[in-house]
Amino acid sequence: MELRIRNLSKTYANGVRALRDVSLTIPNGMFGLLGPNGAGKSSLMRTIATLQEPDSGSITLGDIDVLTEKDRVRQVLGYLPQEFGLYPGISAEVLLDYFAGLKGIRDARERKLAVESLLQQTNLWAARKKALGGYSGGMRQRFGIAVALLGAPQLIIVDEPTAGLDPTERNRFLDLLSEIGENVVVILSTHIVEDVTELCPHMAIIAQGEVVATGSPTDVIGEIRGKVYRTKTEKAALAQLRAQHEVISSKLVAGQPVVRVFSETALNDGFQPAEATLEDVYFHRLARKERVG
Amino acid sequence: MFLHIFRFELRYRFTQPSTYLFFGVFVLFAFLSQTVDDFGFNGSPKVHVNSPDALAQLFFMASILGMFVTAAVLGTPIYRDDKDGMTGLVYTTPITKPAYLAGRFLGSLLAIWFIYSGISVGALLGMLAPWVEASKLGPIMPLALLGPLVGAAWVNALFAGCVFFAAYLLFRSPLVVYLGGIVLFVLYQVSRIFTESISSDHLFCLTDPFGLAAKNIDANYWTIAERNTRLVNFFGGELIQNRLLWAGVGLSILALGWAFFRLGQPRTRARKPQSEAETVTPTTGGLRRSPQEFGAGLGRWQLWQLVKVQFMNVVRAWPFRVLALLGIIFVLFNAYYTYQDPRGIQMPVTYLILKLVNDNYTLFALIIITIYAGELVWRERDTHLQLVFDALPFSTWLPFLSKLLALMGVLALLTLVMDGVGVAIQLYRASALVEPLLYVKDFALQFVNLTVLCAIALAVQTVVNNKYVGHALMMVYYGVVFLLADVLGLHHALLKFGAAVPYTYSDMNGYGHLVAPLLAINGYYLAGALLLVLLTGLLWVRGTETGLRTRLHLAGQRLRTPGVRPALLASALLMLGAGGWVFYNANILNEYLTPKTLEARQAEAERRYKRYENLPQPKITAIDLVADLYPTASPRGYRMRGTYTLRNKESQAIDTLLIYYDNSRSISNKLVLDRPAQVLRDDPDAGVRLYRLRQPLAAGDSLTLQFDMDYRARGFTSRLKGTGVFDWATISPEDRLTANGSFLNDPGLHVGYLPATELEDDEARQRNGLKPKARVLSLNEPRGRMQADFSPDGDYVRYQATVSTDPDQVAITPGYLEKEWTEHGRRYFRYRMDQPMMPMVSVLSARYQVHRESWQNPAGGPPVAIEIYHDPKHNYNVRRMAEALRKGLAYYTQAFGPYQYRQIRILEFPRYKSFAQSFPNTVPFAESAGFIDDLRDKTKPDLTFFITNHELGHQWWGHQVVSANVQGAGMLVESLAEYSAIMTAKHEFTPAHMQQFMRRELDRYLRGRRQERQKERPLMLVEHQPYIHYYKGGMVFYALQDYIGEDKLNGALKAFLNKSRYQHRPYPNTADLMSYIRQATPDSLQYLLRDMFETITLYKNELKTASYTPRPDGRYDVSLTIKAEKVRADSLGNETTVPLADYLEVGVFGPDQEQAEAWDVRGKPLVLRKIKLTQPETTLHFVVNEKPAKAGVDPYQKLIDRYYYDNVKYAEQKQLAAKPVAVR
Secondary structure (H helix, E strand, O other), rough: OOOEEEEEEEEEEOOEEEEEEEEEEOOEEEEEEEEOOOOOOOHHHHHHHHOOOOOOOEEEEEEEEOOOOOOHHHHHEEOOOOOOOOOOEEHHHHHHHHHHHOOOOOOOHHHHHHHHHHHOOOOHOOOOOOOOOOOOOOHHHHHHHHHHHHOOOEEEEEEOOOOOOHHHHHHHHHHHHEEEEEEOEEEEOOOOOEEEEEEHOEEEEEEEEEEEEEEEEEHHHHOOOOEEEEOOOOOOHHHHHHHHHEEEEEEEEEEEEEEEEEEEOOOOOOEEEOOOOHHHHHHHHHHHHHHHH | OOHHHHHHHHHHHHHHHHHHHHHHHHHHHHHHHHHHHHHHOOOOOOOOOOOOHHHHHHHHHHHHHHHHHHHHHHHHHHHHHHHHHOHHHHHOOOOOHHHHHHHHHHHHHHHHHHHHHHHHHHHHHHOOOOOHHHHHOOOOOOOHHHHHHHHHHHHHHHHHHHHHHHHHHHHOHHHHHHHHHHHHHHHHHHHHHHHHOOOHHHHHHOOOOOOHHHHHHHHOOHHHHHHHHOOOOOOOOOHHHHHHHHHHHHHHHHHHHHHHOOOOOOOOOOHHHHHOOOOOOOOOOOOOOOOOOOOOHHHHHHHHHHHHHHHHHHHHHHHHHHHHHHHHHHHHHHHHHOOOOOOOOOOOOOOHHHHHHHHHHHHHHHHHHHHHHHHOOOOOHOOOOHHHHHHOOOHHHHHHHHHHHHHHHHHHHHHHHHHHHHHHHHHHHHHOOOOOOHHHHHHHHHHHHHHHHHHHHHHHHHOOOOOOHHHHHHHHHHHHHHHOOOOOOOOOOOOOOOOOOOOOOEEOOHHHHHHHHHHHHHHHHHHHHHHHHHHHHOOOOOOOOOOOHHHHHHHHHHHOOOOOHHHHHHHHHHHHHHHHHHHHHHHHHHOOOOOHHHHHHHHHHHHHHHHHHHOOEEEEEEEEEEEEEOOOOOOOEEEEEEEEEEEEEOOOOOEEEEEEEOOOOOOOEEEEEEOOOOEEEOOOOOOEEEEEEEEOOOOOEEEEEEEEEEOOOOOOOOOOOOOOOOOHHOOOOHHHHHOEEEEEEEEOEEOOOOOHHOOHHHHHHHOOOOOOOOOOOOOOOOHHOOOEEEOOEEEEEEEEEEEOOOOOOOOEEOOOOEEEEEEEEEEEEEEEOOOOOOOOEEEEEEEEEEEEEEOOOOOOOOEEEEEEEEEEOOOOHHHHHHHHHHHHHHHHHOOOOOOOOEEEEEEOOOOOOEEEEEEEEEEEHHHHHHHEEEOOOOOOOOOOHHHHHHHHHHHOEEEEEEEOOOOOHHHHHHHHHHHHHHHHHHHHOHHHHHHHHHHHHHHHHHHHHOOOOOOOOOHOOOOOHHHHHHHHHHHHHHHHHHHHHHHHHHHHHHHHHHHHHOOOOOOOOOOHHHHHHHHHHHHHHHHHHHHHOOHHHHHHOOEEEEEEEOOOOOEEEEEEEEEEEEEEEEEOEEEEEOOOOOEEEEEEEEEEEOOOOOOOEEEEEEEEEEEEEEEEEEEEEEEOOOOOOOOEEOOOOOOEOOOHHHEEEEOOOOOOOOOOOOOO
């Protein structure tokens, strides 16, 4: 199964251009979609999840035309939106069972097993009888994950799944994903670079509705390998530094800014070469994109 | 701080387009009330559309209907912050609660007050509109625009605004605000029921939170003149109390909400999050991949899951439960009041209970449909679940269909519960009357209608994709279809899509001939709903796209789903088929007539034939009728053959004959004269034929007119009136010839111009280019004196008839049964009247049971057979009716003279029309009038007894004395029949009952005159004015016999009757009667005749003070101060005071023997005498033997007095012993 996105464009009624001529080929396995808030990640994912219509372009999943054969897509889809609510008065167990039924798991015994398994996998077993209205943000997020994983989805789209999860839960979830990710397409959107670095054999960076980089993380990093430098500086000097160099990022380490800079030419003068990371690529691309507009 | 918030709120409100939109709506509403005919609140063409009374009504109605606007403005100021998640930001600023609440509340209150001022603006603009006719407008009175704006609209806005604002403060839920609106609406409805009742007015006024009841009581008996000129006084009467009370209630509720409110997150959302799972369950194995089956049947299975969940969701929601409970309470409340009605109650037969239940819960069903259609459509989106939900693998038609089915399920449950309430009411009152099958049928009809409404509501919610706009649109839809359809010209059932099909169920005839239209029209609505559902399914929002273009694009995509297009086509064909069938029946088989067409046709006929009004015409002298009824044949029908014998009673020869016949298209008319004649004109639209006789009909000569009328029911007709009960004048033959219970009139033939077919209403005449006309010929008009009041084309005639019908039915017509036989499987009856009678013919046929008795005049003569023909189910009151007839026969014979027939028959007919009418020796009585009255409780008034004797009275007044066709005819016929019945009642009822009964007469007269459309007339000149000839007539004659004595008055009537019995050409008029009454009245009371008969005279009597002091001898001195005033009113009710020298009854009474209103006396009279009063204020002293409790002037309210409730007072004990004074 391979998801092919070709020349996808979408402009909202308010004039925001969410997607500009996006083309991606996504094979089986985990695919990381990296981008800042408002980059168009969610628009892209909703479009793949049959919830939104593009202005132009095409999407195919294997032999399915995603844009017209929505019912076929939904049969193999597991989707976790970025934001969602739950009926407050119902317990997790009941609602999950309800969703399982809607997902086509008609056999009552199988449904029960599926629900139990997922509640355990998402660590909601102990709270399965509690009303969803009393769930914390993290628990709600885990419940959403459970819904997305119900059945035997071939295409799993998870939009910012790790937001709101504590580190333990995040790890547990990512393990779960990578386990099923071997045989199905999993698209994971995030703005946390580690999520991608750790898990995804394939990825894309998306900014202002455009794909600015795609490939395996190593390929993507390859383009800036050896061109990243770091230095410590004073806060007052930051502005000057930015004016002189292509600053990728600056972080405070023990109250002092540590700045990473991209340069085609070797830099001395207090700069030390640094190991390029995906994060560097990400910020570098974003910065370039912003400059170009 | 307060000012800052207040100003912010004002700025917010006055920058919102909705504020101006609402304002504009009220401007338009008020503007229309002034400029468009049927939108005004004047109620009578004599009342100006901008009269203070009409304007006050406008402000009250607008502010009641505008309650939803008030909810939208005052229910939302705090909600806004909650909804937008602003609370966190707002409540953490250093605002104080008083400043925050007061600022928001007052800012919004000013906004709603501004919005309501649109009514004044619109009304004023309307008055200035150049095209409104000057005659409809009175002077512009600024106070009439401002007074009710403040007193009605603003106070209502304040009250309702407090309730809505507080409801949100207390519950933090917008749905509760809505519910608050509904509770208010119910309160309003309840108070309206109260106002229909005629006692305990004060309490009822107070219960109406919107003050309309109070205004209506304050202005209850205002005359036309007063309604035009008098400002509604908001600073006095019931209104001031009502307004203060409810403004206070509103502020108290606001204070409660205020006290309860805390600046913080709404409780429901602030629920403490569950702590993270305490123990981590070890994960067992890997992720389970459960197989999904997408085979056939999944859709249905998923649908069932969805329906189940959503149905339970609605049914478990507490607002739904509150609404359903309110509905039940409302129904029970109505039932309670129905069975407490002082004007009489009826047996709880199933159809009446169903009507009670349906009528009263429909409102709640509509509200539930509207609200829960919104809640269901928005269910996923309101919880932000839609992205998860919409990506699930189910077909796109599933959510919409599941919501529809869930809503239908909810309504079915509700209907079942309400039917259960109905059964409970029946079991409680008369358990034998429960008809389970009828409940089932009614359930089906209700459910079909509710299904259509559910589909419409869900479609609207889906298509407009905004919950509140959806609610508003549904209200507009309900308004158009249920209230305004006919005003807007949407008469046809095909156009009133979704409105319930009007029908009348009859115990005698079941659903009868209305089954066919019910099936066809409901089929059309259902097919339309199906089409709507399919189309809406295409537009269902799935995913995040809500733009119209994308939705249409998606709809195109869904349209290509297999099965969609055939289904659309099929439902469209079904709708076309059913609609076409309705159209074929209503418009092609039968003639489709709108009220406007009928009016135009009447006007056209008048223009064409009015010129023949004075054409001499022969009179009917004999009717020979053969009527064959086929009530259960297919098609149903009748044939009426026979001859009219017409004699020239004029002094000159007649060469032109003007014949009217029934113009219904389903009737074929064959007319043949027995002498050569040329048809000059035949006008089937008007039903008029004009003959020129070859040889003129010489004076004194006769000719015969042979007729053969054939009616065959053709399909079904459209129903013009929305009520399902039809105007007898325009009632079509299909409602007269029914399977069980036919009631046909004469063959519909008339000779000579019929002024009665002219348009009477001045406005209607003007619309159709005709000049206003006098309603009736004047008292001594010679032409009128030569005509009988209700049959201008015949005097007393000979009548015989042969009637045939189904073998299991009995057919009856006036006259005596001479022969009965069966032939060719049909049953024949031969009737002949052995003496001339008025040409009033009715033919009835039904499966009757007969109750027979007889009455023997103690003074000798043949016995009178009493026969009551009734439906076997309705034998509750048959004996009572017979008893009434026996008592009536005895009284009337003794008081007025002999009964002219050997038989009197009462015949039941289906309730397609509700009345009773007296034909010669024959009285058809609607099944709803008397047959099902519930007389088991002896403390309730017995209208059966009364109506029976009223109709019996007509055998004297109407058949022995026939009035001339001039002014006052109603007094000779109706007032005297009413008086006769009142007198039998006087000897039958308890005094308390009698007083209750006479109060009803007074009330109806006083209410009737405020609705007068032309001119109020004195009684002896009455012109087809029922409020005068029944109710004032009853009052006047009853008072007169009280003043001059029962025997004296009856003696005068007897002498008059003796003189006028069967008198015709000239027929008697009221002046003839008055001369007899004048003779019987002593000189001292002659003034009464002028007051009662010749003028419109009213009293303003009041007992100002009543006090007593105990005397040493154990008796009591009583002192009464009486204000008395007599006024004369002109035809519009302008009053002038006239000098007083009148005998007024004054009484002192012991304590009430039974429960009574403050202004009624039910105690033993200690003093009761008529005293001549000449001064505006008089103090009287009495000595009585017992301790007085109440006193009064005209305490039994025998005279006409608009303010009767100040006639009686409780007597107060005075401490200071007054000097004993002379006893009068």
